[in-house]
Amino acid sequence: MKGLTADRVPLANDISRKSKLGSLSNHGACINIAQVLGLYGEMGEESLNSLSKIRQKPVELKKNQQVFSVCEGRADIFVIKEGWASLSHATNSRGQDVCNIFMPGDIIGMRESFFESRDIIIFPITNCELIKVSGDHLHALCKENEEVRKAITSYVMVNDNITIERLRSCTHHRSVERVAHFLLEVYARFKFKGLLEGNVFDFPVTQETVGELLGMTSVHVSRCMTALEQKKFIRKTRSSVKLLKPEEMAKNTGFDSDFIYGHICLG
Template identity: 70%
Template sequence: MDKVMAARHDVMDSKAFNNESSDVAMSDFNISLESVLGLYGELSAESLKSLNEVRKKTVELKRNQKMFSLCDGRADVFIVKEGWASLCHASDKRGQDICNVFMPGDIIGLRESFFENHDIIILALTNCVLEKVSVEHVHELFKNDVSVRRAVMSYIMVNDNITIERLRSCTHHRSEERVAHFLLEIYTRFCFKGLLKTNIYSFPITQDVVGELLGITSVHVSRCMTALEQKKFIRKTRSSIKLLKPEEMAKSTGFDGDFIYGHIRLDG
């Protein structure tokens, strides 16, 4: 009888999770160039106005669509309004050569735009809505507006920190810990932007993409996800993740959110 009741409880709990995860509780954060950069550094009213006036153009990409990005010898800059995308480099080898993933509230190409003749390829991991912003206008503000310059540098620093922290995980931990570390990274990025109201977040990227970022096969990613579920660290659906014990996961993987965002918190 106890087993039957437990099974019923698991089914009911699963249905509740599926209902909850089908509508991931996202905040009403307005994603724009000025609001995103404002998270990484304090912006004056004049700076906010100037960023709002930067030339913009909406670009929509379908899932798996690629877009070559280069503007007058410099990479274009895009705000991710909806969906997930990745940054790739041209490669003759097998695989997509994915070097990072971007979710709503991220800026693609900002760091790359400061290097001449640096081209990038944007791969849409889901259907995406991007906002292309004027590189020339952003660089002009970077040159002449101190608060914009600080915010841009802070954004670039955070993304470099994310890459360093992920690399550290890949060189020091087993596959299961790498996957857990990556799930914590995504959760922390969502939380920093104020885009979550719960511990459930959208996770629509494939195991192939996760594997390429972490240096393991997609089959191994699947096994690691299953192991994390069995340990009651996470619960997953086809397109979302629920973190059940984020503190324990952070302890077992050595994930350090302060390394990523610490300089912003100190400035604040």
């Protein structure tokens, strides 16, 4: 692999600097809106208690069930406790284009909730357990609580940074490096939340979805995965990926988690 070389390529070690904010290491047991936002900004007990009192409702989605759509007024917000899902913005001209994927500990619809009448379509990649959070109630709390407001801003910033980095990779790298960069992104997202020990992570995302995100065909994604395996950078099974040389992959792709999480780590 050839590509951009970064002088400094922080991954898991630098991400761990934010440990004072806690983690979601108990996985689904403690994943809720308060715990997730607590990763993105310092919050006291009063703020966490206020978040826990917001109207919330458990939602289950089955893999490949009919698309779940939210529309009319302010979009609802969903915290993923278990499973993976993709997000699309429905338009008459483009249909349903996948614009992002979400894993345990992510919040779907946070950015979209700031816009009126913005349709979001959630499609479960696996069976999912979600928590539906009232967007109106969360926004009301955001206006009166500075800690919650800063955490929400930080969460939106992180997800925008992820999108910007993915776009930069797609415009500057060849296809194999795009896929490697995307795998490092997923790895860093797991590490940040404290949901991963070692270099093996769940990856149930289809090649079609990866292709949608990276501007490639599913066949091309498959070839890139094979190339990364042949170069001994990854080992892939049907539903997981092991990064064998994450630091070398990061140097070859210019991936740097500080571009995504630096403002939190240094906060």
